[in-house]
Amino acid sequence: MTAPEWIAVDWGTSHVRVWAMNGATILARRDSDQGMGRLHASEFEAALLTLLGDWLDTAPVPLPVVICGMAGARQGWHEAPYIPVPCEVPVHGVAVPTKDARLNVRILPGLSQAKPADVMRGEETQIGGFLASQADFDGVLCLPGTHTKWAHISAREVVSFRTFMTGEMFALLSQQSVLRFSTADGWDKAAFLDGVADGMGRPAGFAAELFSLRARDLLEDPPKGHARARLSGLLIGLELAGSRPYWLGQDVVVLSDDSLGQAYVAALDAQGAVVRSAATEGVTLAGLVTAFKAG
Amino acid sequence: MTAPEWIAVDWGTSHVRVWAMNGATILARRDSDQGMGRLHASEFEAALLTLLGDWLDTAPVPLPVVICGMAGARQGWHEAPYIPVPCEVPVHGVAVPTKDARLNVRILPGLSQAKPADVMRGEETQIGGFLASQADFDGVLCLPGTHTKWAHISAREVVSFRTFMTGEMFALLSQQSVLRFSTADGWDKAAFLDGVADGMGRPAGFAAELFSLRARDLLEDPPKGHARARLSGLLIGLELAGSRPYWLGQDVVVLSDDSLGQAYVAALDAQGAVVRSAATEGVTLAGLVTAFKAG
Incomplete structure (x- = not known):
């Protein structure tokens, strides 16, 4: 396999998916059931290293790792505080200290809304991915799931959600x-x-x-x-x-x-x-x- | 203990309560977690005999046993078909064949309603108990619980429920x-x-x-x-x-x-x-x- 340039991670409550990436190209993909719900804060780094495995052998040091989802919750790996709407989808992650110097980990924050009170973690990155190919979209996104989200999008911003x-x-x-x-x-x-x-x-x-x-x-x-x-x-x-x-x-x-x-x-x-x-x-x-x- | 004249049984999904009775007087009470949800139809008689225990030693033969609740469901001991409302609270039970000739078992039926579709089993006997002391009640009974029932009562009848x-x-x-x-x-x-x-x-x-x-x-x-x-x-x-x-x-x-x-x-x-x-x-x-x- 070509040496990965960076690692993309979707760390949810029950599952985690990692991709070895070169720019926007997928080199390899792995997943496991080591979701946030199963891990204490101190266990995320080891779980990530296990998933990366031999990808680390050829990777640059430090290897950029960009994470979205519940790993950034208060009870996750390292809190990435919510960004209040209205705002653009956040693209700058919170740096996570690691024991292993080969890793450069950042976790993307979720979004919050004061009234009515609401939060999302992970879906904001899906919204960002949708807007990456439809930058002019002005309307409503519905993201069905365990907790279905409705988000009003205008001028590249998440205006409100429920x-x-x-x-x-x-x-x-x-x-x-x-x-x-x-x-x-x-x-x-x-x-x-x-x-x-x-x-x-x-x-x-x-x-x-x-x-x-x-x-x-x-x-x-x-x-x-x-x-x-x-x-x-x-x-x-x-x-x-x-x-x-x-x-x-x-x-x-x-x-x-x-x-x-x-x-x-x-x-x-x-x-x-x-x-x-x-x-x-x-x-x-x-x-x-x-x-x-x-x- | 005075010899029981009859046995009262409230056989729910998760619990069963039995009372040794003399007329309206309680002589003794027992309960267990052998609810309808745990028993196959063939197991109810043995479960009842275990609960009765030494009460049978002095009881008349056959001993009347009056049961309300989920024992009368299709997946219970013996089906006591629903009585459709409007109707008075049913007081005549369905006879249940038993292997043990010392028992004379009857199960009280529940109530059904065609539109809107609804059913109850057990609560009708509570309603009957309430009306036993307040025969002239005309109004609405609310029975809070896992499945809360609202029943409109008029002229001793259950008119409708939800x-x-x-x-x-x-x-x-x-x-x-x-x-x-x-x-x-x-x-x-x-x-x-x-x-x-x-x-x-x-x-x-x-x-x-x-x-x-x-x-x-x-x-x-x-x-x-x-x-x-x-x-x-x-x-x-x-x-x-x-x-x-x-x-x-x-x-x-x-x-x-x-x-x-x-x-x-x-x-x-x-x-x-x-x-x-x-x-x-x-x-x-x-x-x-x-x-x-x-x-």
Whole structure:
């Protein structure tokens, strides 16, 4: 392998991905489950060295390492304090002291918002990666996930953003609540869209509609996949009710092309929103490349 | 001990309680964690015999056993099919075949509602116990719990009811979601009532308000107990928004006097509802006594 010029790292709560880079070119990639949630502050450096392994043999000294994500949280490796919005996506990382002199580590900060109180770590780098190829974008980015983010972008700045715990609630309710008996698998798109309409149109009914999923399963024997899709629809519908100021009348890009991203596009489309999706593959790395080049 | 005349049983998902009874008098009480969730249909009889133990030595043969709760579910001991509302609280149980001829087991049915789809098992017996001492009650009963029930009672009948998964959502969000880092303990009543007002007044904002609990904890270092109480308030407020047709302008009795019941009373009181609480101690047993006497 060509000697790496620098290392890009996406250090999340449950996973870490590292890329050996030459400029914007990927030389090699490794990952592990040594996410922030598993490590004490003192253990990150060793975890990184293990992942780098033989890449260090040919690398320059010191080797630049640019990290985004939860490694910069207060309970992570080294705190990279939030930058308050409105602001451009941060490209200058916080220097992290290391015992191994071969490393030159920087962690990119996340973003914060005072009112309503909100934070992000990692998604700002995805936003930076998207803007790297669409610098003139003026509109709203939706980043579906465990904690879905909506961000209003204008003149290269993140103007405001809002986080919805929709993905985490879906996981908890479908896997650990009484609904798990009714939402095991399957997908019924009509039931999903009905759920979106009901969750958005009658958000007050949400907590009762949840239990009705179970009751209907006991009383009516609905088609397989109905309850799971309706649960997802109710949750995304409730989110669309709360995020309406973000998507109504805006140019919306859903930054995901997997099944969750497709669900958001379908839900927004059904509300008459102007929406398109963009592939996320490579967007985090593009953000890290931008930060590396900014030096 | 006096020989028991009959046995009362409250067989829930996670626990079972049995009482040796003489008429309406309690002779002895036992319980175990052999709830419905742990047992196959074939294992209930042995679990019951173990709990009865030496009570059987002096009991009449056959010994009447009256059961309420999840033992009557399809995946329980023996299905006691739901009775559709509107109806009086059922007092006639479904006979359960047993191998041991010393037992005469009956399981009380739960209630169902077609639209909106809903079910209850166990709470109907609490309602029956409440009505045993307040036969003329005309109003709304709120039964707080994992799955809080609201029931409209008129002329001794359950007219309609609705279930909200508020308690289960609170448990999942406060113990298993990212909010667990912010909602470990403590209680701030003002934060609870603010949460109720926000959850009820702006139900669409619910999913974003959840994440703000975490963000505020990271950004503002709020007083201890603030986030936990506000989470409970947001959930109960969302429930009050959805259950408004039940409590608005009605005579409401919260059938619980523990801390959860007190929270519901405080939340309803803050909305100007006419509300009082009643002790639940003995109310399930009173319902079982009513069923036993109805024979």
